[in-house]
Amino acid sequence: MTAPERGFSTAEFRNRTRAAQSLMAEHDLAALLLTTEAEIRYYTGFLTRFWESPTRPWFVVLPSSGEPIAVIPSIGAHLMKQSWITDIRTWSAPDYVDDGISLLSDTLGEVTPPTGRIGVADQMESLVRIPLADLRMLESRLLPRLLVSDQTITRRLRLVKSETEIAKVRHACAIADRAFNRVPEIASEGVALSMVFRRFQMLCLEEGADWLPYLAGAAGQSGYGDVISPATDVPLSKGDVLMLDTGLVWDGYFCDFDRNFSVGSPDKEVEVAHGCLIDSVQAAAERARPGAMIADLFHAMNAVVNPSGNIMEAGRLGHGLGMQLTEWPSIIPQDETVLVPGMVLTLEPSVEVANGQIMVHEENIVIRENGAEFLSAPQPPEIRVV
C-alpha cells in the first residue's frame, strides 16, 4: 500500500484559517488564541512530539483577517519556519519571570481593538494550555479586551475532515489492520500480557506506524474488567479473551480500534458476545448516513448490545477521531449532531459477558454522501483465535 503524501498544502491551511475567520466575524471575535497541540497544528501544520514536555507554553494568534501569528519559544522557531507561517515571534523559554505572556499580550494588543473579544476554547475536550497564574496575568494585561469563549469554532471546523485528512486516518488504520493480522505471531498461551503489548507495538512500527501514543488492552476469562489498564505480567491462559486497542499515528493522524482474540477455542458465551458486538457495529454503520444524528448511532448500537434498553456505565459507544485519539463528538443519547460527509467516527459498543467482565469491539468509519465507509477492515462475527 502506497503511503499518502505527508503534510498539507498551504491552500488547505489558508482555507481552514478563512473558515475560522468567517465564524469569528459571526461571533464578533477579534482574534482566536490557540494554545494546544491540536489547535496549533490544525492551523499551522506544526508537527512535533516535543509537546510531551510540559515546560513551555506555545501560542498562535489567529487575527480576524490575515495569517496566523506564532508566539513561541525560540527552540521551536527552526521547525515553525518550515510551515506556511511567516510571522513568528519568539522568546527564550523557560523564562521564570515572564514566560511569553508580555509577548503574547503585546501581539494580541496589536491585532485587536481595545474593546476586542478574544476567543479561547473553553468547552468540553478543550484546555487552555497556560499555567493558571499566567492565564490570570494575561487576562488582566489584556483589559479592557476580554478573553471569551471561542464558541467552539475550531472544534466545529475539525469535526469535518478533508480528503487529505481522511487519507491519513485510512493509512493509519491499514497499518493497524496489518499489525492485528500478525498477532498470532506474538500471542499464545503462556506469553505475558506485557510481552504481547511490547511486541504488538513493534509490529505496528514494522508495518509503518510513526509512533504509538496509545495502546490499551486486557486478557481474562469471559472478557476483561476494563479497557484502560496497562499490561500486567500475567501470562495468557487457555480460554482468555485477549483484547488490544491501539491508537497509532501516521503523519499526525490516529486510528483507534481494537481486536479481540480467543486464546484457544472460545467459550460459547464469548462467541455470542463477539457476534453481538459485530452486529451492533453493523447496525450503526447502516444508520450512519448524512442527516442522521449521532444519538441515532448510539441507539442503533445499544439496541443490539442491550436489548433491555439499559445503558452501560462506560458512558459512550464511540467518538470522533483524527488528530487526536478521541475527538468531538461522543456517541451518547444526548448528542444531536447531524452527520455530514467527512466526519470520521469510531463505533465502539461494549457488552457484559459475565458478572463485571466485558468485551468491547471498535471500528473506524467516515461518513460519505451515500453512507458509512469503513476505514478499518470490518470484522466477521467469529472471534479470532490465537
Added chain:
Amino acid sequence: MTAPERGFSTAEFRNRTRAAQSLMAEHDLAALLLTTEAEIRYYTGFLTRFWESPTRPWFVVLPSSGEPIAVIPSIGAHLMKQSWITDIRTWSAPDYVDDGISLLSDTLGEVTPPTGRIGVADQMESLVRIPLADLRMLESRLLPRLLVSDQTITRRLRLVKSETEIAKVRHACAIADRAFNRVPEIASEGVALSMVFRRFQMLCLEEGADWLPYLAGAAGQSGYGDVISPATDVPLSKGDVLMLDTGLVWDGYFCDFDRNFSVGSPDKEVEVAHGCLIDSVQAAAERARPGAMIADLFHAMNAVVNPSGNIMEAGRLGHGLGMQLTEWPSIIPQDETVLVPGMVLTLEPSVEVANGQIMVHEENIVIRENGAEFLSAPQPPEIRVV
C-alpha cells in the same frame, strides 16, 4: 539486568500524602485539587495511557487529613479500585450538562470549611486540566471557598525522588543505553531518517521499554537545525551527524537522553564539538553536589560550550526528570534551587558547530550525598560511528 518491582508500596503513597498535608497546613490550604496525570498518579498510583484521550476530566481531592478521594469517570473505577484509594466517586462521563463539576464541588464542599482555600497547581509547568468554562463554573459553585495557588506543594515534593522512583528511571535509562548500543544495526548511509526512527523505537521496545512517548532526532552535515523535529524521509548521507533523543517509559518513569553518531568518519569540527559537549557534561556532573545551585550547573556547562559567555537561544541546558519527560527545575542561570540528594536531572549542553547547525548531548544523573551518580552510561569524548 533484573527489572525493579513495578508500582509502589501503600506506605510510599501515605508518606507523599502526609508530606503534602503538612505543607498544606503551613500554607493554610484546606484541600488540594489535582487534575493532571502526573499529579494524580503521584498520590494514587493510577497508571494508564488513557490520558491520551482529552475527552474526560479526572479529579483527585487531597483533604487536609485522611486519604485522597478520587472523583473520576466511571470508566476508570475498575482500575482506580486496584490502587490504595478507597473513596472513589464516579459519574458517567462524558456528560454534556455537568461533566463531574457537581460531584467535584460537592466533594470539596464536604471536606473543606465554607471559608476554606483550595489549592490548585498554577505555576510554570502546571495546568488545571478542566475546560475553562467548567473551571469558572466550579469556582462560582465553591464560593465562598476560593481556588488559590497550591504554592507549588506537589512540584516541591516531586522534585526529590525516592529510591523506588530512582530505580525506575535507572531501569529506563539502561533500556535506552542498550538500544543506543544497537543503532549500528539499523542506521547507515542510505537509510531514511524516518526508517531509523521507526527501527530505533522497535529496539527500545525489544530491550524492555513499556512505551515510547518521545523520540526526536535529526541528521545533517555539521550537526542539525533543531532537536524537536519529526523524522523526514531523507536518507542518511556520508558525513551526517545523526542524533536520536528518546524519552522512553518503564513503569511510568522516563529516561531522557540522546546519542550522536557520525555516518562514516566524523569531520574534525564534529569531533571537536562532541568532545566539547562531553567535557561540558562532565564539568556539570563534578559540580552537582548537595549544596550547589542549579544555576551553578548551568555556568559549569556553559563555560565549556560557550567560553565567550554567550547564552544559546535554546533556553536551558537540562531539567528535572521522572514521571514526566521534563520536570521542574530548568537548568538556567536564574534557577537558585539548591541541590539535595534524590534530585534526578538531565544535563543537556548544546554547541553551534557551523552556521545554524548545532549538536546536543544529554545524560541523566541523580544527586547523591557525595555527588552525581550517572543513570545513563556517560559517554567518552569520541563520537560513535555508524
